[in-house]
Amino acid sequence: MAKDTSTFEKLFYKYRPGLVAFAGSIIQNSDDAEEIVHDVFLAIWNQGEQRQIEEAGMKSYLFTSVKNRCLNHIRKSKLDYSDLTDDLPTPDQSPGVLAQIEAREAEAKVHFLIDQLPTKCKQIFIMSRLYELSHKEIAEVLDLSPKTIENQVSIALKYLKDHLSRTTS
Secondary structure, eight states, X not given: OOOOHHHHHHHHHHHHHHHHHHHHHHHOOHHHHHHHHHHXXXXXXXXXXXXXXXXXXXXXXXXXXXXXXXXXXXHHXXXXXXXXGGGSOOOOSSSOHHHHHHHHHHHHHXXXXXXXXXXXXXXXXXHHHTSOOOHHHHHHHHTOXXXXXXXXXXXXXXXXXXXXXXXXX
């Protein structure tokens, strides 16, 4: 791909949102996901004419590059679920230590259960619930059917519901 600004901009605007969502589903940190996608596009720009990729292969190249950079990022730092805490119950501010301990235990259990999901199911569930992507958007990013996405989210929700109800009963 030559250093053609208009072609590069079209490429950037076409694929960036999906790549950021994809990276975010892998590393679960939106700031790092943005940075990884930015780095991939910067590398493409810097390689300029040296990198000749057909338009048909560009999507695959971009998603593979982002996936590889995400895996490198994970290797360098532990996977952090801190972004998920926004959706989890928080301890009461007034009552005290017991409520805080129970909330932390519930949060740890949810993180553990999410981590037990099969990789693809976990990725889809996080994209759906944490990043609030629609089934159609996830399907486009992962190149799957919306029905597959719907099924995977249902499987994850059923798994979490079943396992959480067992521990609280």
